């Protein structure tokens with residue numbers, strides 16, 4: 001989370017002491033990601049070390065104020081001007097679960113999808129209720145909070161849509177006989193890293209919106225790569241030692 | 255099946271409703287034994303892939319077509335017991351239906367489309383007009399009251415259809431993809447409006463592909479191949495809810 005830049009952006013509005021900074025962060029994010037004072041002071045220490053803030057006055061109650069430096073101001077401007085690149089999508093855990101589940105025998109994958117979809121919808125229902133309990137925002141704090149709730153709502157929606165999409169994809173794959181479980185490969189794997197530059201690893205670094213599309217492309221690349229390596233590295237593996245298998249091919253190496 | 259009196263809060267009940275089309279190898283089972291209840295103050299969303307039977311379920315629930323087997327009970331009245339004229343009255347007074355394809359009458363203005371069921375029901379035209387304008391205002395379209403459907407955008411036509419479904423005293427609102435042609439903000443406006451009608455004591459079924467809109471419902475029913483495969487209701491306060499709440 002961009003706590004560092006957020007705190008810096010607040011300090012760009014004027015000097016603050018640690019506890020005050022925490023209050024400002026909370027009220028501007030709907031108290032959705034509460035920070036403890038320790039996190040605040042750690043961050044301030046690092047910002048000071050990097051020359052982005054400097055200690056300023058101490059008031060009569062002993063509060064130490066921090067003020068932004070010119071370099072700090074530039075950092076804020078840069079932060080606001082640049083897109084946020086997501087390196088870790090929260091959906092990963094779920095994508096991994098489905099990807100693995102689809103390769104296992106005896107797993108009712110439609111059931112896995114449905115259980116998840118029902119749970120995701122409940123989350124979405126709860127968020128919607130929270131939001132519905134509030135009328136149109138009447139202050140910028142409320143507006144900020146509403147933006148955060150909306151963001152969670154849209155994320156939950158994306159998850160449900162992705163599950164719908166996966167279900168349809170699965171049905172189509174089954175109809176064409178491509179949704180068979182993957183047995184473990186029976187020959188021993190070579191030591192070390194058998195295949196370099198895994199397409200799936202690249203996909204993990206892509207932004208969230210690009211991720212599915214990229215995984216899609218990676219699948220084709222992966223199939224080609226796997227075909228090439230069938231005789232060599234991808235000759236795997238006693239249980240537990242399967243080489244990083246790479247792409248989510250469903251019609252694999254037999 | 256017992257004909258015990260429906261509970262006071264029960265608005266709609268489907269009992270073992272099945273719908274088959276055709277015979278032999280071309281036979282289609284659109285619904286395979288649906289049991290579903292909607293109470294006053296309850297909004298139920300129905301989700302499911304295309305062809306899973308959502309529209310079929312809704313038209314049967316609204317008495318627009320008869321199921322192959324099973325019973326539909328609206329406010330304690332068994333539709334199979336009622337002559338067509340009584341069903342027609344029920345549809346005019348009690349039911350509001352939003353069709354997937356809007357179904358507006360091109361020769362009538364937006365307002366006239368909305369007030370038609372009231373006029374057919376013998377309302378005085380002044381009173382019907384006031385109720386119609388109020389319904390149009392609830393979807394922020396009262397300033398287009400005198401336009402004809404052809405002169406409205408798809409989303410505006412959809413909102414007229416929604417206004418028609420909620421006008422007057424309608425207690426059971428059945429909406430088939432009512433937000434399909436709407437942008438995200440307008441869709442939310444419509445859901446808020448439906449939600450408030452339901453909170454005021456109506457009941458409703460909302461068919462939608464949009465999870466964000468389904469989330470406005472008290473219960474989400476999933477259909478697959480004409481069967482209910484799952485129902486989801488928020489189980490009290492979960493962690494995300496707590497996190498998202500203001501301190």
Ligand SMILES: Nc1ncnc2c1ncn2[C@@H]1O[C@H](COP(=O)(O)OP(=O)(O)OP(=O)(O)O)[C@@H](O)[C@H]1O
Nearest residue numbers: 275282283284302303304305306307308309310311
């Ligand atoms: N009059 C009819 N004659 C034959 N089959 C029909 C008829 N009406 C519907 N069906 C079939 O019944 C099934 C359910 O249709 P229905 O319109 O209820 O689906 P739906 O869930 O509303 O789909 P969508 O999301 O596309 O609107 C489909 O397989 C459809 O082809």
Ligand SMILES: [Mg+2]
Nearest residue numbers: 308309310354
């Ligand atoms: Mg339909």
